[in-house]
Amino acid sequence: MPSPMERPFPGRERTNKMPNVSLNESGPSTDCHVAVIGAGPYGLSAAAYLQDAGLGVKVFGEPMAFWSERMPRGMLLRSPRVASNIADPRAALTLEAYEAATGTQPVAPVPLSTFVSYGRWFQQQLEASLVRTPVVNVARAHSAFRLTLKDGVTLTSRRVVVAAGIGAFRRRPEAFARLAPSHLSHCYEGRQIADFRGKRVAVVGAGQSALESAALLHEAGAEVEVIARLPALRWIGQHSWLHGLGPLSSLLYSKHDVGPVGISRLVAYPNVLFRFPLSVRDKVRTRAVRPAGAPWLVDRLASVKVTTGQTIAAADSVGKEARLRLQDGSERRVDHVLLGTGYRVDVSRYEFLSTSLLATIRQRDGSPVLAVGFRSSVPGLHFIGAAAARSFGPLLYFVAGTEFASQALSSHILENPLNG
Ligand SMILES: Cc1cc2nc3c(=O)[nH]c(=O)nc-3n(C[C@H](O)[C@H](O)[C@H](O)COP(=O)(O)OP(=O)(O)OC[C@H]3O[C@@H](n4cnc5c(N)ncnc54)[C@H](O)[C@@H]3O)c2cc1C
Known part of the structure; x- marks a missing residue:
């Protein structure tokens, strides 16, 4: 089987905060342990955590393509600086670290161009293999997955993490x-x-x-x-005085600043929100991102x-x-x-999911039904980012959700080996 084009990454020094384990999963031998589809903030962050856990990870896609190709030039980030970090397990690859490393002047709001360069820099710090060629098909192959790339190359992976963003979900009434x-x-x-x-x-x-x-x-x-x-x-921030009340403000709003007073605090705990009935989660989500x-x-x-x-x-x-x-x-x-009619999650619009695989993914109105660890109804198949917002709440629409998603995903994979 031909191997895909890969570019080795400059490594960064490991510290010993997280164990470098290898998973004891039984099953077919594959080209990589985890294939991450999409090299945006969620895919890159997940790769950082998974590689740190000692897993063989490949990330597919052009780094930060959605941000560099699909957002208007001159745009400013709506999220505050503190909520614009792509998470890594050592908090070493923050926006601030990027600015310090490259001599970039820190400004708020964050310009789009800075954020794109930050994401690309983040990717360059990873050891996980990057395959820039898009994935055109993912199918089940025994108890693993077979991925086909746009150039016809195929490879297998034990797990697939879909971090393909919202581009496919744009609404055209x-x-x-x-x-x-x-x-x-x-x-x-x-x-x-x-x-x-x-x-x-x-x-x-x-x-x-x-x-x-x-x-x-x-x-x-x-x-x-x-x-x-x-x-x-x-307009967002109509009650800006509520943000200036010192410690009281942090009781009202989380640092991510997603959602209005009170709801903002709840949104910051996706694992708590996850336990609420769907009807409540839907209300919180709709209110937080109106x-x-x-x-x-x-x-x-x-x-x-x-x-x-x-x-x-x-x-x-x-x-x-x-x-x-x-x-x-x-x-x-x-x-x-x-x-500017937004996006609506519908995983059937991810054209790379084969029809037979799609048929086995439990969905609710187009969103995959997810369990702890962002796992779908198909063993080994995970969804992170906006596709997970119906399960874990609106933080997953934003870069600020990368910390929770990557931590929960990597812990789950480490603690729950696939067998068979
Ligand atoms: C105009 C606009 C402004 C926004 N501003 C903010 C903001 O200020 N702060 C904030 O936190 N969020 C903002 N968002 C939301 C933002 O989209 C998400 O926070 C962020 O993109 C989530 O990252 P992601 O990795 O899930 O998705 P993406 O950044 O979309 O990354 C997914 C990547 O996967 C790639 N991909 C898709 N299919 C394949 C495939 N088959 N093979 C390989 N690669 C594939 C895509 O090309 C894309 O690059 C904004 C969104 C929009 C539209």
């Missing part, structure tokens, strides 16, 4: 189905903001992606209108037209224009429609 492809894009694709200079752009949505894209488009010289279903735009913009966008959007309380009833392309009909009967003619 049905109302836009009749627009010509050239008239429509999702924020996921809208990175080349400068291309819209002088163009009329309708941005649909009221979340951070939509609002930040609208601000960047406006600043790039586009004529922008934000159209949102909400009765009014919401559409809202970061406070620094308020001024930047001050001269942008915003229409709230309106849904798009119909959309079609008329010659060179996109025509939108709003619920109130009014019409808009624009050059382009940018959807």
